[in-house]
Amino acid sequence: MLNKSIIIGRFTRDPELRKTQNGKSVLNFSLASSRKYGGNEQVDYINCIVWEKGAEIIAQYMKKGSLIQVEGRTVSRSYDDRDGKKVYVQEVLVENFNFLESRTSSTQSAPQQSYNQQGYSPSYSQPQSSYTVSDPYADFASSDDSDGPLLDISSDDLPF
DSSP states (O other): OOOOEEEEEEESSOOOOEEOTTSOEEEEEEEEEEEEETTEEEEEEEEEEEEHHHHHHHHHHOOTTOEEEEEEEEEEEEEEOTTSOEEEEEEEEEEEEEEOSOOTTSSSOOOSOEEEOOSSSOOOOOOBSSOOOOOTTGGGGOTTOTTOOOOOOOGGGSOO
């Protein structure tokens, strides 16, 4: 089964970093993401949560109105409110994110980079501004291949 969400949106308010009783950083935020429906543009407000180092990075560089792309999985949870009524919540547990614009109103600018967080125990790769897909056939183009010589095929040998 697949549970993956990719959202591009703007922060609806300034992020506020919090700490759990165990000292872990957590950031809950809401993104406004627009979509077209029946010729009209509508806005969805999507709740997101990010933990530990990712929460700290987002809180440091993002503010209300900042554009970000988040990737993660949708999770459901419930809690009892002050009146004892059970409240159900769905939110995106952020695993990867990309800053899509710089923070120009501050002396500190947000890097145009990507961050990766895997599962509940986050581990980060070095930030990258882009990803490169390796060529799966690169090994076959090498002339010093020890598995044998390169095939010499002319265009006359091709069926098309």
